Amino acid sequence: MSDLLERLRGRGWRMTSQRRVVAEVLDGDHVHLTADEVHARAALLLPEIARATVYNTLGELVAIGEVAEVSVQGRVKRFDPNVRHPHQHLVCTGCGTIRDVHATGRPADLPPEERFGFTVSAVEVTYRGLCPSCAAGAGGTRS
Numbered sequence: 001m002s003d004l005l006e007r008l009r010g011r012g013w014r015m016t017s018q019r020r021v022v023a024e025v026l027d028g029d030h031v032h033l034t035a036d037e038v039h040a041r042a043a044l045l046l047p048e049i050a051r052a053t054v055y056n057t058l059g060e061l062v063a064i065g066e067v068a069e070v071s072v073q074g075r076v077k078r079f080d081p082n083v084r085h086p087h088q089h090l091v092c093t094g095c096g097t098i099r100d101v102h103a104t105g106r107p108a109d110l111p112p113e114e115r116f117g118f119t120v121s122a123v124e125v126t127y128r129g130l131c132p133s134c135a136a137g138a139g140g141t142r143s
Helices: 004-010 017-026 035-045 051-063
Strands: 068-070 078-080 088-092 098-101 126-129
Touching: 004 017, 017 035, 017 051, 035 051, 051 078, 078 098
Parallel strands: 088 126
Antiparallel strands: 068 078, 088 098
């Protein structure tokens, strides 16, 4: 479970009503919403929230490292509040559903001869396949 609201309060982030609503919408397990989905859900809680406010807040959350952008090839960018617990993503190639997974073991380290002088700071692993609905032919869109 993401503890986004607690983390933001702990770092003294100025919690306006708009920022609080965006954080509430993002908080939870397996949350990978697009900016438009965040805006739609935030507007249910705070109808006057502007799309620009949501986009700006998401940008700030990414900049301070409290939310990660998840880019899946050919799909719109999504936002993941689960940044404190290392994990990989399982992505449905049919509908785009993204789930957090915690694979056992570490990805293989990149051998020095394959680093080309780079200092490796992060590794991303994405598992791809079909979710049960898509595998059964139902299709659909989820996040």
